[in-house]
Amino acid sequence: MSEQQPLCDIGFIGLGVMGKNLVLNLADNGYKVAAFDLDVDKVNAVIAADQEEQAEGAAARIFGCSQISDLVTMVKKPNLYILSVPAGDPVDKVCAALMEAGIGPKDVVIDTGNSLWTDTVRREAGYRGKFVFFSTAVSGGEVGARFGPSLMPSGDQSAWDVIEPVLAAISAKVDPETGLPIERTKPGEVVNEGEPCTTYIGPAGAGxxxxxxxxxxxxxxxxxxxxxxxxxxxxxxxxxxxxxxxxxxxxxxxxxxxxxxxxxxxxxxxxxxxxxxxxxxxxxxxxxxxxxxxxxxxxxxxxxxxxxxxxxxxxxxxxxLKSERVEAAKVLTGPALETVxxxxxxxxxxxxxxxxxxxxxxxxxxxxxxxxxxxxxxxxxxxxxxxxxxxxxxxxxxxxxxxxxxxxxxxxxxxxxxxxxxxxxxxxxxxxxxxxxxxxxxxxxxxxxxxxxxxxxYFDSYRTEVLPANLLQGQRDFFGAHTFERTDKPAGEKYHLNWSSSDRDLTKV
CATH class of the missing domain: 1.10.1040.10 (N-(1-d-carboxylethyl)-l-norvaline Dehydrogenase; domain 2)
Known part of the structure; x- marks a missing residue:
């Protein structure tokens, strides 16, 4: 398919439970999706689900790809790719495959997995100049992915301007007055009213x-x-x-x-x-x-x-620790258990x-x-x-x-x-x-x-004006000369008592 006649709006990689449902959600909201997974059965399954959910004779919305290089040629420029792959090495392996297939500096790759936030920071910095790495955490399980998840995106602000309409479309919606969900439970349904459950969280890693x-x-x-x-x-x-x-x-x-x-x-x-x-x-x-x-x-x-x-x-x-608990229950007795x-x-x-x-x-x-x-x-x-x-x-x-x-x-x-x-x-x-x-x-x-x-x-500690940490600081100063502040001196001033001396002199540090 030529660049003048793009076939798909989005390339999607990873068609497990979450990925499959996100793809169907995207299709419901009017996006044509090129889909790839290492398991060809998963590719076939999402295409079959799309056909089953649509009326007979309806145009295809999801297009299967046998390899990532095919997927890249099927997505219009600048490319938008969404990854739903396990956190860790699989994310970087897919990114490497996309670069090998020819994506460029203006193309956007969105990681939707449960990645550790520090990995996201590392990836955005490492891929800068090669493509735009963006992330959006997804919550709601498979039902949320299918009918509207809560999405927590973060990364390059200019990329968000491009991504926002997509995420706003597929996210859950809420009645702004009551705060209650506007339910979408059937394939093909689209909810345009209400507040979308997504917003730009911040720079890389924040989401x-x-x-x-x-x-x-x-x-x-x-x-x-x-x-x-x-x-x-x-x-x-x-x-x-x-x-x-x-x-x-x-x-x-x-x-x-x-x-x-x-x-x-x-x-x-x-x-x-x-x-x-x-x-x-x-x-x-x-x-x-x-x-x-x-x-x-x-x-x-x-x-x-x-x-x-x-x-x-x-x-x-x-x-x-089930086996340990079973043994402990035999010998570590507690009070007689009586019902209320x-x-x-x-x-x-x-x-x-x-x-x-x-x-x-x-x-x-x-x-x-x-x-x-x-x-x-x-x-x-x-x-x-x-x-x-x-x-x-x-x-x-x-x-x-x-x-x-x-x-x-x-x-x-x-x-x-x-x-x-x-x-x-x-x-x-x-x-x-x-x-x-x-x-x-x-x-x-x-x-x-x-x-x-x-x-x-936690409640009681937070509401307590004077905690026993004063004694703790005395202990720390005694054995490690870690110093302490005084209630009658300016905040930040540190003092140490010479505990080993007979005079026990007090010194401002």
Whole structure:
């Protein structure tokens, strides 16, 4: 196909579950796509899906390619390529193949995988002058990819001007007044109204960093829901179906979210083989792909506390020690496990609801504080209201209270911590008594709730004017001469006490 008669608007590489659905989403929104995958069956599958979804006799929208060089000739200039390949070496291998096939300095390559943000920074710098490397993190799973994901793009600003119409078209849409998703659930449907769940995040790496934090919050949110399930199961003695019904009720209020919705659905599902609740047949060993770990590591490196997120990562790690836990359960006994009395059940369930809500606020507060720290460190100037907006639909952590987070950062863009926003401050203060009751009851019963506990400790530590770190600094100065500041002297002045001297002289350093 000649340059005067271009066939395709976009070249797409990688047709796994996410890639296939993104291609079909692009086609629904009017883009002709040249598609390639090393597995020819995947190429044939996406073409077959396109034909099946369209009316008989409709023009083709997706064109299969047998090799990357063919794909390059089928895309109009300047070329726009989208990659949906595993993070790491596969991204660089595809980029090398594209350069070998002849792409040039004005062509744009978009990485949509779960790449580590520092790899994205490296790639943009390394490929500069050869082609424009851009990235957009994608959240929402296969359904989101098909019918509208949340997209977190970052990279060259001039490239964004070209890319924005494409990403805005395929992203999820939200009613700006209610913050609720405008659903698109059928092939061929297109939603043009509402606010798109994508926005320019910032320079190279910023989008993947924001997605990394998104996934860290996702880890925390999932763990918190699991802890509520655990307490309802063991402390109240409820069945999986009863807990699923409770979660359905909670999903009608302030806890409304995608994760709450699917948690209820999982709990209500019977096992096709045994007829028992499916959740009881699932082994209690959790997997992870690393993004929660990356978030925890980043929080430690930045010195920005994210204990709820970190505890969620630890909880998954502990779950994998199944054989050790089985043995430990035989010898490390705890308090006698008694269920909550019948006349206390309703109050306890309410306390759990409030504990989950308050802990969720803390998890989001930690995530946004971590993004703020990274924004300052790297000069990204992240727009937190815009980030909250694009998380209201399409992504895994979409929740009704993201509308309130949006309002919080619109009112005060430099908000130091989400817990200081008047709305969330009022919520925490109003519900903290129940929060404490739930955590205390869990502790007395010996039922682990690491994410609940770390959340309330985060809240209590943040609101404490004088922490025991003064003693800690005294300890550090004693054994390592690490110095300390004084409460009665200007900030930044450092002092050291000569602990080994009989006079114990105080010296300004």
């Amino acid at each position: 993947h960093y924001v997605k990394m934090v998104h996934n860290g919050i996702e880890y925390a949110d999932m763990q918190l829901i699991c802890e509520a399930y655990h307490l309802l199961r063991d402390a109240v003695g409820m069945s999986a179906k009863e807990i699923g019904q409770i979660f359905q009720q909670w999903n009608q209020g302030v806890l409304n979210s995608y994760l709450m919705e699917i948690s209820a659905e999982v709990l209500l599902q019977d096992d096709p083989e045994t007829g028992k609740p499916l959740v009881e047949m699932i082994l209690d060993k959790a997997g992870q792909k690393g993004t929660g770990l990356w978030t925890a590591v980043s929080s430690l490196e930045a010195g920005t506390p994210a204990p709820t997120i970190t505890q969620a990562v630890f909880a998954r790690a502990l779950s994998t 009395a019948a006349d206390e059940r309703e109050a306890f369930i309410e306390s759990l609801h409030d504990a989950l809500y308050c802990s969720k606020i803390c998890a989001y507060a930690q995530g946004f504080a971590l993004m703020a720290s990274a924004s300052k460190q790297h000069g990204w100037a992240l727009d937190f209201a815009a980030i909250a907006k694009i998380w209201r639909a399409g992504c895994i952590i979409r929740a009704v209270f993201l509308q309130s987070i949006t309002q919080a950062y619109l009112a005060k863009p430099d908000l130091a911590n989400l817990m200081l926003d008047p709305f969330f401050q009022a919520q925490l203060l109003d519900k903290q008594a129940n929060w404490r009751k739930a955590v205390a009851k869990a502790t007395l019963l010996g039922i682990p709730c690491p994410a609940f506990s770390s959340s309330i400790n």
